[in-house]
Amino acid sequence: MSEKRYVARSTAIASRVLGDETMVMSATDSTLFTLDEVATVIWEAADGATPLEEIVTKKVCAQYDITPEVALKDAEVLVEQLAKHGLLLLSDKPIAQPASLPRETP
Amino acid sequence: MSSLVEEMVGKALQRGIPLSVQLDLTYRCNERCVHCYLDHHDHGEMTTAEIKDLLDQMADAGVFYLTISGGEIMMRRDFFEILEYARARTFCIKLKTNGILIRKKEADRIVSLGVESVQVSIYSHRPEVHDAITKLPGSLAQSIEAIRRLRAHGIHVIMANVLMVQNVHDYHGVKALAAELGAQFIIDPTITPMMDGDRSILGLNVDEAALREVFQNEALTGNAEEFCAPPQGPDAEALDAVPCSAGHTACYVSPYGDVYPCVQFPLPSGNVRRMKFADIWRDSPQLKEVRSIKLRDMPTCSQCAHGATCTRCPGLAYLEGDMRGPSYQDCEKSYAKTGISSEYLEARKASPQPQRLQLVQIQGLQHAAQNLTARVTESSALGA
Numbered sequence: 001m002s003e004k005r006y007v008a009r010s011t012a013i014a015s016r017v018l019g020d021e022t023m024v025m026s027a028t029d030s031t032l033f034t035l036d037e038v039a040t041v042i043w044e045a046a047d048g049a050t051p052l053e054e055i056v057t058k059k060v061c062a063q064y065d066i067t068p069e070v071a072l073k074d075a076e077v078l079v080e081q082l083a084k085h086g087l088l089l090l091s092d093k094p095i096a097q098p099a100s101l102p103r104e105t106p
Numbered sequence: 107m108s109s110l111v112e113e114m115v116g117k118a119l120q121r122g123i124p125l126s127v128q129l130d131l132t133y134r135c136n137e138r139c140v141h142c143y144l145d146h147h148d149h150g151e152m153t154t155a156e157i158k159d160l161l162d163q164m165a166d167a168g169v170f171y172l173t174i175s176g177g178e179i180m181m182r183r184d185f186f187e188i189l190e191y192a193r194a195r196t197f198c199i200k201l202k203t204n205g206i207l208i209r210k211k212e213a214d215r216i217v218s219l220g221v222e223s224v225q226v227s228i229y230s231h232r233p234e235v236h237d238a239i240t241k242l243p244g245s246l247a248q249s250i251e252a253i254r255r256l257r258a259h260g261i262h263v264i265m266a267n268v269l270m271v272q273n274v275h276d277y278h279g280v281k282a283l284a285a286e287l288g289a290q291f292i293i294d295p296t297i298t299p300m301m302d303g304d305r306s307i308l309g310l311n312v313d314e315a316a317l318r319e320v321f322q323n324e325a326l327t328g329n330a331e332e333f334c335a336p337p338q339g340p341d342a343e344a345l346d347a348v349p350c351s352a353g354h355t356a357c358y359v360s361p362y363g364d365v366y367p368c369v370q371f372p373l374p375s376g377n378v379r380r381m382k383f384a385d386i387w388r389d390s391p392q393l394k395e396v397r398s399i400k401l402r403d404m405p406t407c408s409q410c411a412h413g414a415t416c417t418r419c420p421g422l423a424y425l426e427g428d429m430r431g432p433s434y435q436d437c438e439k440s441y442a443k444t445g446i447s448s449e450y451l452e453a454r455k456a457s458p459q460p461q462r463l464q465l466v467q468i469q470g471l472q473h474a475a476q477n478l479t480a481r482v483t484e485s486s487a488l489g490a
């Protein structure tokens with residue numbers, strides 16, 4: 001990936017961290033998804049302002065024993081999937097968030 | 107329940123997380139349903155700021171499913187402010203409302219805030235029956251209009267049909283109406299006691315023949331032969347199973363901040379005006395007691411052939427005086443389902459119980475502190 005990609009959590013979702021996993025429900029069709037530990041790290045960092053590459057290097061690679069290339073490839077697949085279900089927004093520019101952006105639990 | 111939801115509930119149970127909470131915003135209502143178990147006067151509801159703080163606390167404690175109910179939720183002028191705040195904390199929200207105050211503007215707002223579902227009680231497809239139950243002329247037409255508005259936006263609407271003597275034959279009509287409006291239909295054949303322990307409204311419950319008819323209606327229960335199969339008696343696994351979600355992965359918070367194991371289980375377990383929600387959830391002696399009870403600890407039900415399959419509600423048992431005891435209404439349902447009577451049902455038929463227990467659950471803040479000790483002592487005595 002040469003271009004920067006920005007990711008932001010959709011406001012049309014319900015979500016909660018449950019231990020080291022995250023439950024995410026699409027408010028449009030009530031489909032429930034669970035994100036594992038690594039996906040949760042990416043999910044929580046998806047603020048629309050931080051490029052995906054930076055999330056992967058600073059959050060994922062800093063915590064897990066994985067090379068940036070492999071992590072970024074996996075992250076790309078993950079965010080594409082989440083975007084397909086309307087849970088994440090993807091853009092090559094920073095994504096402005098509404099005032100009522102869903103806040104995550106610590 | 108989907109297997110993924112079951113898996114998440116299992117994880118919440120293991121980790122002691124209150125995955126689901128029902129929060130009643132008010133007991134005030136614009137209808138006066140004949141079977142309603144609430145005192146509609148405002149005894150000091152939580153303020154907007156208190157509710158927002160509670161929502162923060164609940165999100166931090168791991169609450170995911172939030173049912174916002176009442177009373178009529180839209181009687182609160184700050185309803186949309188609360189809903190917006192709750193959505194910003196990413197709860198999965200189900201609203202329970204009669205829909206009377208949902209006009210176009212309100213429907214648009216609900217849609218834009220992305221709630222998971224809206225549940226509306228419809229008692230009959232006939233206005234003369236529905237309106238006589240709600241005691242509000244024109245209420246059926248207004249509730250249906252609200253459902254249409256919400257459905258037009260694709261909102262998942264649940265039409266809940268509570269059965270009682272007045273509408274016992276109308277559920278077919280309500281089910282057809284739900285299909286016409288594209289709503290999900292659910293039926294509840296149980297009228298529960300008032301939250302203050304008054305059992306007089308139990309006289310509205312449908313009789314056993316009507317219950318049996320419902321249970322054997324395959325359009326409602328699936329495979330009737332399986333659903334109404336004779337009980338096998340509880341095995342070791344059933345004896346150690348958690349009776350229901352109340353106090354385990356779910357609880358209820360009243361408009362006055364009182365915490366109970368479930369909306370139908372009015373065992374006072376703490377108040378969020380005096381303690382943090384997470385501290386009540388984790389440390390309340392009452393919730394700990396509820397969590398400690400397995401089927402094997404229930405002297406009557408553990409010996410009953412229906413023990414493993416009965417819908418026994420610990421809240422109704424508590425309202426009868428003993429949270430480890432049987433619930434008469436569930437004994438009746440088990441009998442209507444299978445034709446096999448429990449010993450307890452026979453004994454109760456032979457010697458009926460009093461109509462009222464002295465329980466005090468709903469009260470204003472000004473009375474709450476002085477009554478807390480009394481309530482705790484009282485409930486311990488009842489639960490012993």
Ligand code: SF4
Nearest residue numbers: 350352368370419421
């Ligand atoms: S069985 Fe009774 S106490 Fe348990 S969750 Fe159901 S209504 Fe609540």
Ligand code: SF4
Nearest residue numbers: 407410416432433437
């Ligand atoms: S039928 Fe009655 S006694 Fe038997 S398990 Fe159910 S509530 Fe208990």
